[in-house]
Amino acid sequence: MQYYSTNGSAPIADLHKAVVKGLAEDRGLYMPERINKLPKAFFENIDKMSFQELAYTVANAFFGEDVDSDALHDIVYDTLAFDCPVVKVTDNIYSLELFHGPTLAFKDVGARFMARLLQYFIRQENKGEEVNVLVATSGDTGSAVANGFLGVDGIHVYVLYPKGKVSPIQECQFTTLGKNITAIEVDGVFDDCQALVKSAFMDVELNHHMKLTSANSINVARFLPQAFYYFNAYARMKQQGKNEQLVMCVPSGNFGNICAALFGHQMGLPVKRFIAANNANDIFYKYLLSGKYEPKPSVQTLANAMDVGDPSNFARILNLYSQNGALTPEKTHEAITSLISGATYSDDQIRKTMQQCYRETGYTLDPHGACGYQALADGLQEGEIGVFCETAHPAKFKEKVDEILNIDVTIPDRLAAFMKGEKQSVPMTKNFADFKQYLLKQ
Numbered sequence: 178m179q180y181y182s183t184n185g186s187a188p189i190a191d192l193h194k195a196v197v198k199g200l201a202e203d204r205g206l207y208m209p210e211r212i213n214k215l216p217k218a219f220f221e222n223i224d225k226m227s228f229q230e231l232a233y234t235v236a237n238a239f240f241g242e243d244v245d246s247d248a249l250h251d252i253v254y255d256t257l258a259f260d261c262p263v264v265k266v267t268d269n270i271y272s273l274e275l276f277h278g279p280t281l282a283f284k285d286v287g288a289r290f291m292a293r294l295l296q297y298f299i300r301q302e303n304k305g306e307e308v309n310v311l312v313a314t315s316g317d318t319g320s321a322v323a324n325g326f327l328g329v330d331g332i333h334v335y336v337l338y339p340k341g342k343v344s345p346i347q348e349c350q351f352t353t354l355g356k357n358i359t360a361i362e363v364d365g366v367f368d369d370c371q372a373l374v375k376s377a378f379m380d381v382e383l384n385h386h387m388k389l390t391s392a393n394s395i396n397v398a399r400f401l402p403q404a405f406y407y408f409n410a411y412a413r414m415k416q417q418g419k420n421e422q423l424v425m426c427v428p429s430g431n432f433g434n435i436c437a438a439l440f441g442h443q444m445g446l447p448v449k450r451f452i453a454a455n456n457a458n459d460i461f462y463k464y465l466l467s468g469k470y471e472p473k474p475s476v477q478t479l480a481n482a483m484d485v486g487d488p489s490n491f492a493r494i495l496n497l498y499s500q501n502g503a504l505t506p507e508k509t510h511e512a513i514t515s516l517i518s519g520a521t522y523s524d525d526q527i528r529k530t531m532q533q534c535y536r537e538t539g540y541t542l543d544p545h546g547a548c549g550y551q552a553l554a555d556g557l558q559e560g561e562i563g564v565f566c567e568t569a570h571p572a573k574f575k576e577k578v579d580e581i582l583n584i585d586v587t588i589p590d591r592l593a594a595f596m597k598g599e600k601q602s603v604p605m606t607k608n609f610a611d612f613k614q615y616l617l618k619q
C-alpha cells in the first residue's frame with residue numbers, strides 16, 4: 178500500500194517510510210491510497226468473532242500487503258491482549274470502554290501497535306542499529322507511548338515532560354518503567370518540550386549520531402489501529418441485537434480517534450452517523466456550523482486531553498470527504514455534515530453531566546467520556562441507539578472525579594503498581610544545546 182500526503186506535494190511513501198517519518202516532507206499527514214471495503218460476510222459473522230479476531234481482519238485490509246501475515250497476527254494479538262467491552266448505561270446509551278489497556282486510556286492500542294510495527298521493520302532491515310523515539314508530552318501521550326514501547330528491543334524511548342506540570346498519576350506512568358524508557362524532566366512548559374524534540378529532528382549532527390523518529394499521534398501506525406475499537410463496538414452491539422441505527426459518539430481533541438472510526442465507516446462498517454463531542458475547544462463544532470475552519474489557541478478544561486485548538490487530523494477528514502481535493506469546499510462540508518454532527522460542553526456542563534449520570538445510572542464517567550455521553554443524551558433521535566467512547570478510566574483523573582462526584586474512585590491494580598515504582602528522570606533545561614549534548618553522549 179502506498180501513502181500520500183494531505184498537502185499533496187511530498188513523494189508517495191511506503192508503509193515503512195510513513196511509520197518511520199510520521200509526517201510527510203511537505204508537513205502533510207499520510208493517507209493510505211486505498212481504503213479496502215470488507216466483505217458483507219464479515220459483518221454478518223462479526224458478532225461471533227473476538228476483539229482480536231475481528232481486528233486482525235481489519236488490520237489485514239490496511240497492512241496486509243506490507244507485513245507478513247504471521248507477524249501481523251502476532252502484532253494484533255499482542256496489542257489487543259485486553260478487553261474492550263460495551264456497557265449499558267441507559268436504555269439507549271452504551272459506553273464503549275477503551276480504557277482496559279496498560280495505562281487505562283485508549284491511546285494504548287495505537288502506541289503498542291506502532292511499537293511492534295516499527296520493531297518489525299527494524300528487524301527486516303537487520304542493520305542492528307537502535308532507533309530512538311523522541312516524544313514530548315503534557316501527560317497522556319507519554320504514558321501510552323512509554324508503555325507501548327516498553328521492552329520492545331531495538332528501540333529506545335525518550336519522554337520529555339514539563340517539570341511540575343503533569344499529574345502525579347501521569348508522571349509515575351512513564352518515570353517508573355526503566356528498561357528502554359528514559360524520562361526527561363524539562364524545566365519549562367509543554368511547548369518547550371515540543372520545541373526540543375522538533376530541534377532534535379532538524380539537527381544534522383544529531384541525526385548522524387543516532388537514528389531518530391517520533392511517535393506522534395498523527396503517525397499512521399498509531400491512528401489507524403484505533404479503527405479496531407469501532408468494529409468491536411458494532412460486533413458487541415450486534416450480539417445484543419442492537420446494531421441497527423447505531424450512532425457512534427467520540428470525545429475528540431486531535432480527532433485521531435474519530436478519524437479512525439470514519440476510516441472504518443469507509444470500509445463498510447454499518448454505523449448510521451457519528452457525533453464528535455468537544456469540550457470548550459469548539460473549532461470543529463464551529464466548522465460544522467459555518468463551513469469555516471478557524472484554529473485558535475486552546476483553552477484549558479476539565480477534559481484536558483481534548484484541549485486542542487488546531488486538531489491535526491482535521492486535514493485527514495477534509496482529505497477523505499473532499500476525495501483528495503476533487504470536491505469543492507462546499508461539497509466537502511456537505512459530505513461531512515451529512516455524516517457527522519458536533520457538540521461542545523463547558524466545564525460546568527461536564528460537571529453536571531458526571532453528577533447526573535452517576536446519580537441516575539450509577540455509572541462513573543471521566544470528564545472526557547462525559548462529553549460523549551451528554552452529546553448522545555442531547556442528540557439521539559427516535560429509534561437510534563448510541564455508543565460513546567469512554568476514553569479513559571475515571572481513576573486516571575481521580576482528583577477531579579472524586580471532587581465532582583464526592584466519591585473515592587478505586588485505583589485499578591495496574592495503576593497502583595506504577596505508583597509504587599521509583600521515579601527516575603533526567604533533569605534538563607529548556608536549552609537545545611543542553612539536550613543535544615545529552616543525546617550525543619548516549
Ligand SMILES: *Cc1c(COP(=O)(O)O)cnc(C)c1O
Binds near residue numbers: 284430545569
Ligand atoms: C487523547 C484523548 C482524547 C482525544 O482523542 P483524539 O484522538 O485526540 O481526538 C480523548 N480522551 C482522552 C482520555 C484522551 O487521552
